[in-house]
Amino acid sequence: xxxxxxxxxxxxxxxxxxxxxxxxxxxxxxxxxxxxxxxxxxxxxxxxxxxxxxxxxxxxxxxxxxxxxxxxxxxxxxxxxxxxxxxxxxxxxxxxxxxxxxxxxxxxxxxxxxxxxxxxxxxxxxxxxxxxxxxxxxxxxxxxxxxxxxxxxxxxxxxxxxxxxxxxxxxxxxxxxxxxxxxxxxxxxxxxxxxxxxxxxxxxxxxxxxxxxxxxxxxxxxxxxxxxxxxxxxxxxxxxxxxxxxxxxxxxxxxxxxxxxxxxxxxxxxxxxxxxxxxxxxxxxxxxxxxxxxxxxxxxxxxxxxxxxxxxxxxxxxxxxxxxxxxxxxxxxxxxxxxxxxxxxxxxxxxxxxxxxxxxxxxxxxxxxxxxxxxxxxxxxxxxxxxxxxxxx
Amino acid sequence: xxxxxxxxxxxxxxxxxxxxxxxxxxxxxxxxxxxxxxxxxxxxxxxxxxxxxxxxxxxxxxxxxxxxxxxxxxxxxxxxxxxxxxxxxxxxxxxxxxxxxxxxxxxxxxxxxxxxxxxxxxxxxxxxxxxxxxxxxxxxxxxxxxxxxxxxxxxxxxxxxxxxxxxxxxxxxxxxxxxxxxxxxxxxxxxxxxxxxxxxxxxxxxxxxxxxxxxxxxxxxxxxxxxxxxxxxxxxxxxxxxxxxxxxxxxxxxxxxxxxxxxxxxxxxxxxx
Numbered sequence: 001x002x003x004x005x006x007x008x009x010x011x012x013x014x015x016x017x018x019x020x021x022x023x024x025x026x027x028x029x030x031x032x033x034x035x036x037x038x039x040x041x042x043x044x045x046x047x048x049x050x051x052x053x054x055x056x057x058x059x060x061x062x063x064x065x066x067x068x069x070x071x072x073x074x075x076x077x078x079x080x081x082x083x084x085x086x087x088x089x090x091x092x093x094x095x096x097x098x099x100x101x102x103x104x105x106x107x108x109x110x111x112x113x114x115x116x117x118x119x120x121x122x123x124x125x126x127x128x129x130x131x132x133x134x135x136x137x138x139x140x141x142x143x144x145x146x147x148x149x150x151x152x153x154x155x156x157x158x159x160x161x162x163x164x165x166x167x168x169x170x171x172x173x174x175x176x177x178x179x180x181x182x183x184x185x186x187x188x189x190x191x192x193x194x195x196x197x198x199x200x201x202x203x204x205x206x207x208x209x210x211x212x213x214x215x216x217x218x219x220x221x222x223x224x225x226x227x228x229x230x231x232x233x234x235x236x237x238x239x240x241x242x243x244x245x246x247x248x249x250x251x252x253x254x255x256x257x258x259x260x261x262x263x264x265x266x267x268x269x270x271x272x273x274x275x276x277x278x279x280x281x282x283x284x285x286x287x288x289x290x291x292x293x294x295x296x297x298x299x300x301x302x303x304x305x306x307x308x309x310x311x312x313x314x315x316x317x318x319x320x321x322x323x324x325x326x327x328x329x330x331x332x333x334x335x336x337x338x339x340x341x342x343x344x345x346x347x348x349x350x351x352x353x354x355x356x357x358x359x360x361x362x363x364x365x366x367x368x369x370x371x372x373x374x375x376x377x378x379x380x381x382x383x384x385x386x387x388x389x390x391x392x393x
Numbered sequence: 394x395x396x397x398x399x400x401x402x403x404x405x406x407x408x409x410x411x412x413x414x415x416x417x418x419x420x421x422x423x424x425x426x427x428x429x430x431x432x433x434x435x436x437x438x439x440x441x442x443x444x445x446x447x448x449x450x451x452x453x454x455x456x457x458x459x460x461x462x463x464x465x466x467x468x469x470x471x472x473x474x475x476x477x478x479x480x481x482x483x484x485x486x487x488x489x490x491x492x493x494x495x496x497x498x499x500x501x502x503x504x505x506x507x508x509x510x511x512x513x514x515x516x517x518x519x520x521x522x523x524x525x526x527x528x529x530x531x532x533x534x535x536x537x538x539x540x541x542x543x544x545x546x547x548x549x550x551x552x553x554x555x556x557x558x559x560x561x562x563x564x565x566x567x568x569x570x571x572x573x574x575x576x577x578x579x580x581x582x583x584x585x586x587x588x589x590x591x592x593x594x595x596x597x598x599x600x601x602x603x604x605x606x607x608x609x610x611x612x613x614x615x616x617x618x619x620x621x622x623x624x625x626x627x628x629x630x631x632x633x634x635x636x637x638x639x640x641x642x643x644x645x646x647x648x649x650x651x652x653x654x655x656x657x658x659x660x661x662x663x664x665x666x
Contacts, residue, residue: 039497041497041498094602096602096649096650105509105510109486109490112486112490112568112571113490113493113494115490115567115571116490116491116493116494116567117493117494119494119567123567124567124570125567125570125571130570130571131571132571132572132573133533135568135571135572136479136480136531136533136571136572137480137481137510137531138479138531138532138533138536141531141532142533145647145648151602151647151648151649151650152602152647152649152650153539153542153600153646153647153650154532154535154539154647155530155531155532155539155540155543156530156531156532157528157529157530158481158509158510158511158529158530158531159510159511159514159527159528159529160509160510160511166528170528170543172550173543173546173547173550173551174543174546176546176550177394177396177545177546177549177550178394179394179542179546179600193493193497194489194490194493194500194505194508197493197497197498197500197505198489198500198502198505198506198508199505200498200500201500201501201502201505202502202505202506203502245473245526245528246524246525246526247515247518247523247524247525247526247527248518248519248524249470249518249519249521249522249523249524250519251519252506252512252515252516252519253502253506260524261524264524377511378506378509378511378515379506379509379511379512379514379515379529380515380518380519381511381514381515381526381527381528381529382526383526
């Protein structure tokens with residue numbers, strides 16, 4: 001594919017607001033996880049909660065979209081001057097020529113959950129939550145389109161944990177089809193009852209800090225995050241070199257046992273980027289710390305990449321931010337390219353025997369030319385992104 | 394920029410329009426809808442045990458997905474897909490939120506995995522053993538046209554046929570005051586960059602900015618058949634396909650983005666050439 005320049009990019013998660021805080025957390029190996037304190041009856045687990053979401057207030061003109069998920073989106077837009085950069089792109093290309101494609105798993109379902117917990121005596125939604133837009137999946141896309149003053153193509157992608165990785169693929173197609181000149185991509189997912197109690201029902205929640213790829217791992221920690229990137233045909237920044245997408249065709253909530261879908265997504269990303277596996281310096285793995293994901297992902301990495309490729313999961317810093325994991329980990333991958341900091345795998349003390357030499361516990365400092373980000377989702381949806389350094393294209 | 398794709402497979406299902414053969418005649422006004430309307434399609438792609446438990450959204454989406462592939466004479470396992478739904482499964486969301494409000498620890502694992510927006514797409518790829526990618530999207534009132542644009546873009550940029558599935562179901566419980574949608578409705582198209590013997594229509598498309606996009610409308614009698622379903626916007630295109638005549642349609646793919654479609658039946662085009 002024709003590479004696209006990533007000219008602005010940011011992420012806000014439990015590991016910090018914006019790139020500088022995130023990079024410091026990665027360098028100093030400070031986890032953002034904390035004991036679960038979300039909701040009236042918190043499960044015994046750890047979560048990646050973003051500071052300041054509940055205190056954040058939206059501008060009066062955006063009050064119709066007010067809910068926890070859109071507040072997190074608003075917080076995320078402020079970091080690294082992203083809002084300013086997106087508005088500058090809008091003014092440069094025209095509001096109708098900048099598309100908006102964002103991913104989420106549950107969007108603002110937290111507002112719907114709250115309405116059900118506060119139904120009035122007639123069984124209706126409370127007056128303050130009678131706002132249809134916050135009770136539908138496109139709440140996120142519609143909010144961001146208004147917040148950024150964009151008028152072109154706008155889409156919310158919801159393919160669970162691969163959502164905000166797939167937005168990069170869709171952006172590449174929308175630009176190639178001439179529908180937009182630039183695309184704001186991103187993803188936002190916030191803590192809510194559905195995901196905490198839902199993953200708990202699937203017995204995937206860890207009672208302790210998640211330990212990706214550790215033989216004694218006990219499951220995932222749910223996190224929340226907001227992240228964005230501006231993609232343009234040309235410009236100053238690292239490059240999106242390729243994407244690969246696939247389906248497992250196996251099971252709604254467990255990955256393919258032979259890593260077939262993951263392998264297809266990796267192969268397709270490398271093919272679009274016209275790169276051999278040996279060109280990959282770093283991989284940010286999906287690495288959720290669930291039994292199945294980590295074993296299968298470790299096997300596919302071990303058989304595909306040379307020893308020289310460093311790979312790690314950063315879920316120990318942020319938790320699994322679900323529909324925002326794609327963009328958050330794309331940003332960590334871009335930080336590796338720009339700063340030469342290859343994060344290791346936090347909280348884990350040993351490696352599963354399925355792991356090859358690629359998967360690292362400790363951070364590595366090394367120049368990076370090409371890096372991948374893996375996102376494998378619920379419902380068997382896989383997406384792998386390939387990024388290159390400024391000089392790589 | 395103007396592009397074109399070939400429509401090689403068509404499917405539609407609602408209780409009053411149960412399958413494309415019946416729907417085509419009814420939408421043309423050649424036939425009245427069956428008074429003994431079906432309640433939901435059989436979802437034969439799923440194993441019998443899963444079939445009964447499948448949410449309405451999954452049943453109706455899988456029905457049209459399978460029918461469109463059959464119509465296009467293409468193996469479903471070969472097709473990438475785009476699944477679009479305004480609200481996802483409103484009944485599952487209602488039930489999940491009710492449980493969370495009363496006894497969150499009793500949340501059902503099945504209900505949780507059925508609540509994700511990509512549940513229908515996930516079941517489709519499992520049922521059809523399809524390793525090709527899918528996406529699952531929403532754009533509120535613009536979902537049908539925005540999803541169609543994603544599907545047509547994939548077809549032309551990746552030069553491969555694409556399955557496009559659009560569906561919504563009836564709202565239930567307190568949520569029905571916020572997410573207005575009635576009945577079941579699903580539509581599917583197989584869109585191909587190149588001509589094949591299954592192609593019935595050549596569809597030319599382009600987008601342009603518009604402060605107030607013009608919207609093609611369907612006949613009121615047809616509109617009434619889909620009972621305020623959130624995906625009712627698909628009807629003008631399917632009415633046009635039912636009549637099999639050249640025509641032009643406009644949709645809003647975003648609040649200020651018009652999608653213009655020009656449909657040309659393939660046989661007529663061949664005759665003209």
